[in-house]
Amino acid sequence: MRNGWFIACLMLLTCSSDSEPNSTTPPPPSDPRPPQGTQLPGPRPEFGPQSTTLFESGPVRPVAMARDGSMLVAANLPDARLEWFEIDEVGHLRPQGSIMVGIDPVAVAEAPDGLxxxxxxxxxxxxxxxxxxxxxxxxxxxxxxxxxxxIVFAGPDKKRAFITCAHRGQNRAEVDLEAAGKGRADVWVFDVDNLGEQPGGAPAFILTLFGDTPRALAASASGDLVYAAVFLSGNQTTVVGPSGLSKPPPRDSADGVPAPDTGLILKYNDTNWVDEQGTNFNSSIPFSLPDYDVFVIDAQSLTVKRQVSGVGTVIFNMVVDPKDGMLYASNTEARNQVRFSGMAARAQTTVRGHLADHRITLIRDDQAQPVDINPHLDYSQTFGSATDRALSLSTPTSMAIYRDFLLVCALGSTKLGVCSTASLAQGSAVHEALIPLSAGGSCGIAVHAELPVAYVYTLYDNGISTVDLEHWTEIDHLNMFSAEPEAVVRGRRFLYDAEYTSSRGNDSCATCHVFGNTDALAWDLGDPDGETKPIPNTFMNTSAPVAPYRFHPMKGPMTTQSMRGTKGHGPMHWRGDRTGTDRAPDETLEEAAFKEFNEAFEALMARESQLSDEEMADFTAFAMALTYPPNPIRALDNQLTDVQAQGSELFHKGVVRVQTGQLEVCVRCHPIDPQRGLLGTTGLMSDNGQDGERNFKIPHFRDQYQKVGMFGWGFNQPPVRGPQIRGFGYNHNGATSGNYLLADLGIPTEQVHALRQFLFAFPTENAPIVGQQITVSIDPPAAALARIELMVQRALVMDPIPECDLVAHSVISDQETGWLMNDSGLFDSNRSDQNALDAPSLIALLKDGADRITFTCTPWGNGRRLGLDRNLDGMLNQVVP
Structure with missing residues (x-):
């Protein structure tokens, strides 16, 4: 069964040989053959420096109380700052100060020493x-x-800092991205009293957990236990590729065209791998998915005591009730095993209006008890109601315990939920109150230890609400500064706001595109009521389209694609079926293509109407600004290792496919041209040579390192068996395993390995050095000076495009100064009485043990804002000594 459905390989998803592939069925006269060419039609977007860069990193713990109750600290994510506020006698906030920290601060906590x-x-x-x-x-x-x-503090005297990180990065020992059955979720542990002498400190220990990238942490009241949750944990679903599988009707489109051969999503039911009909597919899946969601860590011995499954698909935050030790985890449980979208009048299933369940899971010992926080919703109805939306909480995130209540932030709502812990323990979410907030997107909360007040961070407006917990009402709201463009701020809401964009107030675009990225799942969102549509997209000159020249509405499983990096990369979706054909003269194809997603608010979120043109324009501005982070596999100096360089050479010069003897030159389909913003694709179409539909958009490779973790069937090799951390792999339907990737080229194993390593290190819009930091004091060691020199060198790179801006912030002799390195390698300051200095001269200003300089490589174009002119008003930051 496996041989019929595996893809050729990721690289050849869209590559073709130098010869034109044979067509199958000749197209009917009504279907003109799509054009071929070398570039997309219409105006192309410009790429260059930006004063703000949108990664849309998800806040995790953006607000925290000082232990003495006198101060609230907050992460101002878009401004790269820590801010703090004095709390008056009735709980109101008074801004006291701010300081630049790193790029996209997402969590804050007070250490035992007050730092x-x-x-x-x-x-x-x-x-x-x-x-x-x-x-x-x-x-x-x-x-x-x-x-x-x-981050949380726990362990002996709570002097150990626990920090969740992905199992990769330039600050970690090299990891094997081709090894199967490995955990890829790290918890870094630092000893507060012994951070190490070397630059960047030294962790006391790094725990690796059997999951894919962790997010939330929580600690027991005593500090003896730490809980770590996997972020995109999955739900024991996977996929089999096209192999003539029998599926429930309908089996054709509304205009009578038979559906193409597609894959099928399977779910493990604690005994077997089954499809929606209950058919047993155990022989098709060689691996297992244990679905470890939460790990219980002994904070003393730094060992994993146990792991808990069944918590949720996407796990956002956790909190422990200090009274009884109950652990609460906010999560969503995806329903991706359900086929189809839209009204599905010709089918029996659809995810329309019910993409996921939004839940709080109670955990004690190793038992998980999920509780639906929207029990009022009746999914048998075609549409929800205003009452439904008023009562719904969408995408639960940060939580806090207040007396006998669980306070629940909801990223997709404009309210704070208050649930009785007693009712949750009984399996029911009884809302004591739903507190309206001035702004939506609540995803951070801190409760005052003495006053009946909570402080809630709201993402939509980068604000903080003060909530009276005696009267369940908001009493104040303030905004932290952000230089983000107004259209981006307005457009953000449409990604998250289920209360506005869905019929029931439960689901949003972010239900699947988590923080604008992905949920690491595949979904079968075909429309059984839809008709086939002509393909208008431009194909590569060297890869002719294959008849029939139409998009079929029943497209089969497709993995959730990131919304990042869509600017300049052509039509949307794996197939390019958001074509952007109907565009204004001054509009790029990508902008027009993204606006075609407006119909998804009706087809997926069951909204009774689409967004207005103005709203969709703002959403498009937000989406076009989203960008990929730096590649964590590539070295900070942007140079390739020997193996990666070998892979790059093969990528550019080509390899000969053993089965055909034809030269496959990867870069012909997947160009790397940073000046034009092209990073793996021009957005053109190609024949991918697979079973089923074959006309697909050529994909990019900026996210390959994020897809590691599903290993299964190999090419001419035994399958990988045993537990894995992901159920979906590399190609459009997620069926290509890590051990199959590129192997079917038939080339020597050494070359397969080299190509894979290059793909893992594939460049993104941001150079590896972007975001990197170092803080030095008087007489910095040679290793620190070498790191600063590296940052200077990378900031001076201009070809093919600049890699970063280098800023510095110093406190010397109790005087604060901001700096930005210019093209000559000198640092200009925001003080009129200070001359420009090179890096050694700047470091030489350090005279006292309390003096500090922090150097930061910012994204290209961000330097002036983050170093000298915070609000970009043309006036340098005014610093009072």
Missing amino acids: IWVVNHISDSVSLVDIQSAPPRITQTLWVGDEPRD
Whole structure:
């Protein structure tokens, strides 16, 4: 069964040989053959420096209370700053100060010594900030693994810092991305009293958990236990590729065209792998998915005591009730095993209006008890109601315990939920209150230890609401500064706001495109009521389209694609079926193609109407700004290892496919041209040579390192068996396993390995150095000076495009100064009495043990804003000594 459905390989998803492939059935006269060419029609977007860069990193713990209750600290994510607020006698906030930390701070916590630790998601760093000194300063910057997300203090005297990171990154020992059955979720542990002498500090220990990238942490009241949750944990679903599988009707489109051969999503039912009809597919799946969601860590011995399954598909946050030790995990449970979208009048199933269940899972010992927080919803009805939306909580995130209540933030709602812990224990979410908030997107909460007040971070407007917990009402709201474009701020809401964009107030675009990225799942969102449509897209000159020249509405399983990096990369979706054909004269194809997703608000979220043109324009502006982070596999100096370089050479010069003797030149379909913003595709179409539909858009490769973890059937090799951390792999339907990837080229194993390693290190819009930081004090060691020199060198790179801007923030002799390195390698400051200095001269200004300089490589174009002119008003930041 397996031989019929495996893909050729990721590289050849869209590659063709130098000869034109044979067509199968000649097209009917009504279907003109799609054009072929070398570029997309219409105006092309410009690529260059940007004053703000949108990664849309997800806040995890954006607000925290000082232990003495006098201060609230908050991560100002878009402004790359830590802010702090004095709390008056009735709980109102008064801004006291801010300091630049790293790129995209997502979590904050107070250490036992009073320092504020800030987790910087893009910088792969943790800033240790002394907000009590005058002026406040970063005392040290720790280097951690890729994309750190959360932090808690636990262990002996709570002097160990636990930080979740992906199992990769330039600050970690090299990891084997081709090894099957390996955990890829790390928890870095630092000893607060012994951070290490080397630049970036040294972790006391790194735990690796059997999951794919962790996010949330929680600690028991005593600090003896730490809980770590896998972020995109999955739900024991996987896929089999096209192999003539029998599926329930309908088996043709509404205009009578038979459906193409497609894959099929399977779900493990605790005994067997089955499809929606209950058919046993055990022989088709060689591996298992244990679905470890939450790990219980002994904070003393730094060992895993146990793991818990069945918590959720996407796990956002956790909190422990100090009274009884109950652990609560906020999550969504995807229903991706259900086929079809839209009204599905010709079918028996659809996910329309019910993409996922939004839940709080109670965990005690190793038992998980999920509770639906929207029990009022009646999914048998075609549409929801205003009452439904008023009562729904969408995408539960941060939580806090207040007396006998669980306070629940909801990223997709404009309210704070208040649930009785007693009712949750009984399996029912009884809302004591639903507190309206001034802004939506709540995803961070801190409760005052003495006052009946909570502080809630709202993502949509980068704000903080003050909530009166005696009267269940918001009493104040303030906004932190952000220089993001207004259209981006307005457009963000349409990604998350289920209350506005869905019929029931439950699902949103972010239900699957989590924080604008992916859920690591495949979905079969075909429309059984739809008709076939002509393909208008442009195909490569060297890869002719294959008849029939139409998109079939029943497309089969497709993995969720990231919304990042769509600018300049052609039509949308794996097939390019969001074509962008109907566009205004000054509109790019990508902008027009994204606007075609407007119909998804009706087809998927069951909204009774689409967004307005103005709303969709804002959503498009937001989407076009989303960008991929730096590649964590590529070296900070942007140079390839010997093996990666070998793979790059094969990628550019080609390999001879053994089965055909034809030269396959990867770069012909997957160009790398940073000046034009092309990173793996021009957006043209190609014949992918697979079973089933064959006309697909040529994909990019910027996310290959994120897909590691599903190993199964091999090419001319025994399958990989045993537990894996992911159910979906590399190609459009997720069926291509890590051990199959590229193997079918038939080339020597060494070349397959080299090509894979190059793909894992594939460039993105942001150079590897972007976000990297270091903090130095007087007499920095040689290793620190070498890191600063590397940052200077990378900031001076101009060809093919600049890699970064280099900024510095110093506190010297109790005077704070911002710096930006110019094209001559000199640092200009925001002080009129300070001359420009090179890096050694700047470091030489350090005279006292309390003096500090933090260097940060920002995205290209962000330097002036983050170094000299925060609000970009043309006036340098005014710093009062």
